Amino acid sequence: MANEIKIRAWMAEGDKATVKAIIFHPMETGLRKDKSTGQIIPAHYITEAKIEHNGKNIMTCLWGPGVSKNPFLSFSFKGAKSGDNLKISWVDNKGDHSSDEVKLA
Amino acid sequence: MSTSRRTFLRASLAGSTLAVAMGAGLLSPRTVLAAWPxxxxxxxxxxxxxxxxxxxxxxxxxxxxxxxxxxxxxxxxxxxxxxxxxxxxxxxxxxxxxxxxxxxxxxxxxxxxxxxxxxxxxxxxxxxxxxxxxxxxxxxxxxxxxxxxxxxxxxx
The missing domain is CATH 2.60.40.2470 (SoxY domain)
Structure with missing residues (x-):
């Protein structure tokens, strides 16, 4: 489950594609306490996610701890066609990183 | 992003000194562009x-x-x-x-x-x-x- 990304991307109308993605990540703010120990849970959150269409960066997401656990992202973009590659890669504040890619349906 | 850079990042991840530095948050792998503000x-x-x-x-x-x-x-x-x-x-x-x-x-x-x-x-x-x-x-x-x-x- 760690470092998992779920991506759905499909052609909507004309040359526009719609993307929906969930990145599984705790997105800890560093402000919460562990209820059993009283210890502060260290901050652990994605800082940047990059979206690439056929290898070209089309959007960079700068995220902070205010983004919900297991970040959800949906957007649409143009200039797409069925079979195109869509890649999402992220890095977090601890230096962990992951990426995944899909073909546009 | 160039392939060589990616290879470099992978290689540096293996280096223990660098890994420690990363763990301390001194150095994060810039797999993504733009500086995080x-x-x-x-x-x-x-x-x-x-x-x-x-x-x-x-x-x-x-x-x-x-x-x-x-x-x-x-x-x-x-x-x-x-x-x-x-x-x-x-x-x-x-x-x-x-x-x-x-x-x-x-x-x-x-x-x-x-x-x-x-x-x-x-x-x-x-x-x-x-x-x-x-x-x-x-x-x-x-x-x-x-x-x-x-x-x-x-x-x-």
Missing amino acids: QKAFATDSLEEAMKGIVGGSNATPSDKVVVEAPDIAENGAVVSITVKSSIPNAESIAVFVPENTAPLTMSYLVTAQITDFITSRIKMRKTSEVLAVVKASGKLYSGKKSVKVTLGGCGG
């Missing part, structure tokens, strides 16, 4: 956050920037926010929750290929406005929406 995300001041992320705190309210969010959010830990902008040549879209401990929640650096909308889910500590600021051709445009939060989403 640490200061803007950390500040509790809306003005400072805006200056840090979009370079100014005076945004012109515009009906071309629409924030879609629920009127009432039962769970502040997961509030779905959609920003729709029809402002041409947009460079970035930032979303602020002024009542949050850190008002800046997220920012999107967009290209001309991004159209129509961006949706994400954010945390809201309590009832607040959600402010979206679009930067285009050096100017700032804003849209907002009030969201009533019945259960805050930042506590433990």
